[in-house]
Amino acid sequence: MVDIADFANDLVQEGLDRALADRRAKAPVVAAHSFMFCECCDDPIPEARRLAIRGCTFCVICQGVNELNEARHAR
Template sequence: MASGWAADGAVQDQIDSTISDAVAKARSQLNHGESATHCAECGEPIAEARRQALPGVRYCLACQNQLDKKSLPQAGYNRRGSKDSQLR
């Protein structure tokens, strides 16, 4: 069946690419190695339970919360290249 400009399975390819990008981004943000004993931001001691739960942690809970609030969500973009998006 003809599907216009998109190849068969293009929608699923778009979904798969979006998921792969999100997984790659999440993996790149994981901490690695040994946890720090003191926060890299404020210098306060990091709780032992936090260091055991999150290998490679570098920030205390308060500073990590502030850093999480500052990080902006990544905006999505149109992978399909639909006719409508090309006319704009």
């Protein structure tokens, strides 16, 4: 017998699955190599970051700002 908690859990899981699928569909194609300079501010991207995160296009500061803006708009 299915109770209301199971139904609510299924609805939440369905919403999460849909949100993740939308995010993956909108994700840009990862470049084969990282950019040498930030796409936003044109500052150089440190080599350690470029090696650790393949395909990065933003410096650490611009990436943080970008993520905060995305989180704010996701609400």
